[in-house]
Amino acid sequence: MRVATAMLPEAASSQDRILVTNTAVIVLDGASAFVPVDVPTSTYVDTFGNSLIDGLAAKPQIPLADLVAQSIKETSSALDLHPDAAPSSTVAIARHDDEGLDLFVLGDSQIATPHGVYVDTRIDGVAQEERARYRARLAQGYGFDETHRELLRALQAEQARHRNADDGFWIAEAAPNAARHGLEVRMSLDTTPWLVLATDGAYRPMRHLSLDVWANVAKLSGVELASLMRDLDTWEDCEDPDGLTLPRAKRHDDKALAVIRYG
Numbered sequence: 001m002r003v004a005t006a007m008l009p010e011a012a013s014s015q016d017r018i019l020v021t022n023t024a025v026i027v028l029d030g031a032s033a034f035v036p037v038d039v040p041t042s043t044y045v046d047t048f049g050n051s052l053i054d055g056l057a058a059k060p061q062i063p064l065a066d067l068v069a070q071s072i073k074e075t076s077s078a079l080d081l082h083p084d085a086a087p088s089s090t091v092a093i094a095r096h097d098d099e100g101l102d103l104f105v106l107g108d109s110q111i112a113t114p115h116g117v118y119v120d121t122r123i124d125g126v127a128q129e130e131r132a133r134y135r136a137r138l139a140q141g142y143g144f145d146e147t148h149r150e151l152l153r154a155l156q157a158e159q160a161r162h163r164n165a166d167d168g169f170w171i172a173e174a175a176p177n178a179a180r181h182g183l184e185v186r187m188s189l190d191t192t193p194w195l196v197l198a199t200d201g202a203y204r205p206m207r208h209l210s211l212d213v214w215a216n217v218a219k220l221s222g223v224e225l226a227s228l229m230r231d232l233d234t235w236e237d238c239e240d241p242d243g244l245t246l247p248r249a250k251r252h253d254d255k256a257l258a259v260i261r262y263g
Helices: 041-058 064-079 128-139 146-161 176-181 200-208 222-238
Strands: 002-008 016-020 024-031 088-096 101-106 110-113 116-119 183-187 194-198 255-261
Touching: 002 016, 002 222, 016 041, 016 255, 024 041, 024 194, 024 255, 041 064, 041 088, 064 088, 064 101, 064 176, 088 110, 088 194, 101 110, 101 116, 101 176, 116 183, 128 146, 194 200, 200 222, 200 255, 222 255
Parallel strands: none
Antiparallel strands: 002 255, 016 024, 024 088, 088 101, 101 183, 110 116, 110 194, 194 255
16 A cells, blocks of 8 residues: 655644554544534544544454444543534545455545545535525625625534434534444455545545546645645635635635555
8 A cells, every 4th residue: 555645734734634554544624613612623633533543553454434433432532522512523534454445434525436436425415505695605706704704604503403413414523423324335456546535625626627537646646746735725826716616615725635556
């Protein structure tokens, strides 16, 4: 397994994380709690990520849903967090063994493969009116002003009503059973020479700019991935600073990409 990664900004200033072991790559995309809490999002994703790594070290063949559930429980206990009052994170995990590959996705980080893209889009079905409202205003040229931020708060409040619920979406937060609702895929190593794991801050502008040809991305080195990240940031700054053509919550979202090559 050969891994190339890039993040923008670096982890010290980002809520994204990329973690690599001998057999697995994990990508996380943290989000702040919907209500004020004393635990920073960075602390949550670091604690959660370390628990995932420790869990894989202790039980290399643990089912990934069990691993994620265990790590949510351990993180919630360590940080004294409770459902609906905690930071959260997406999860994308790729792990290989002698017989094949296991993929796990929870939330809207994605794993691209030669066979298709695996991503959990359930959050897109929640708060559609609120999302349409802020996007329409961006399309009118108002940009990321205070009214935009008020509309985002309304969007987040509606999302909170449907988080980790059957009528909404599932995410790693403080409820271990959320892991039981992740997307799990098993595939052959023989037919899967590469994977690309990405947070939405990376793949959404790539998709908008038709740069999401994942077989090509899978050939890039870490230096080339970092250059791609900078190009995306430059486009956001110079070509679409107010979200006119690519409506989004803020000018720049944290970006993370991990390329895995097998064989």
